[in-house]
Amino acid sequence: PDAMDISDYQSKKKTADYKLLHWTENQQKVFSLVWQQCTGSMHAKIKAHRDYKAIEQALNGIDLLRIIKLICFNIEDEKYVR
Secondary structure (H helix, E strand, C coil): CHHHHHHHHHHHHHHHHHHHHHHEEEEEEHHHHHHCCCHHHHHHHHCCCCCCCHHHHHHHHHHHHHHHHHCCCCCCCCCCCC
């Protein structure tokens, strides 16, 4: 590899790392904003969900919204085929 290839690689890696950092920060912001808008009864329902602990640790706002959608539409997480 020549110097240009290494420079291109480092530039692209830096850009990707920057995007990942902002994506993570935005996920955390979404989690915080959504959580603050939920009522106490919704908090209880969300905390009862089996995936909540992992979502809370990661502060994953998108998965929190998925849980809320499931609760609101009364959809089961798993569908069983008969």
